[in-house]
Amino acid sequence: MKQFLTGKIKFYSKDKGYGFIYCKARSQDYYFNINNINNGDIPSANDIVIFNTINNSKGISAVDITITSKANSNKSLKEDSRVICNKCKRKIIPRIIFQNGRAMYSVCPFCGRTYKIFINFYISLFIIFLGILLLFIFFIKIFN
Known part of the structure; x- marks a missing residue:
C-alpha cells in the first residue's frame, strides 16, 4: 500500500x-x-x-x-482563464501558433491537439467568392 x-x-x-x-x-x-x-x-x-x-x-x-x-483560494472561478483540453482533459492555457505574423490556431501545451482555429471560414468563403466575381466581371469586359 x-x-x-x-x-x-x-x-x-x-x-x-x-x-x-x-x-x-x-x-x-x-x-x-x-x-x-x-x-x-x-x-x-x-x-x-x-x-x-x-x-x-x-x-x-x-x-x-x-x-x-490552493494558496490563493480566495480567487473566484471567473478569474481562472484556463480551459479544458478535449483530448487530455487538463486545464490549459492554449499556446497560439503564428504564421507570417498572423495568429493561425492554438494548441494544448500538454498533448499538442489543436484547440481553436482563428481563420474564419465564412470570411474566407466571402473573399473567394469576391475574387471569382471580379474575375467574371473582368472577362466580360475583355470579351465585349
Whole structure:
C-alpha cells in the first residue's frame, strides 16, 4: 500500500514545468514535474499537496501529486482563464501558433491537439467568392 505524504509547494517554474515540494514531516525537499500532477491543476507556491515518492536516477522525486488546497483560494472561478483540453482533459492555457505574423490556431501545451482555429471560414468563403466575381466581371469586359 502506498503511503502518501503531505507537503507544500516550495517553488514551481511555469516556464520549465518543474518545482519542489517541502515535506515538513521528513524535513526534505522533493523534486516534481508538472506531468506528475494528477488533476491537471497548475501548482503555485504554498499550495498544499499530497504525494507519493519514487526513487529514480536523479534521486527521490514526488509522483502522484494531488493539490488539496490552493494558496490563493480566495480567487473566484471567473478569474481562472484556463480551459479544458478535449483530448487530455487538463486545464490549459492554449499556446497560439503564428504564421507570417498572423495568429493561425492554438494548441494544448500538454498533448499538442489543436484547440481553436482563428481563420474564419465564412470570411474566407466571402473573399473567394469576391475574387471569382471580379474575375467574371473582368472577362466580360475583355470579351465585349
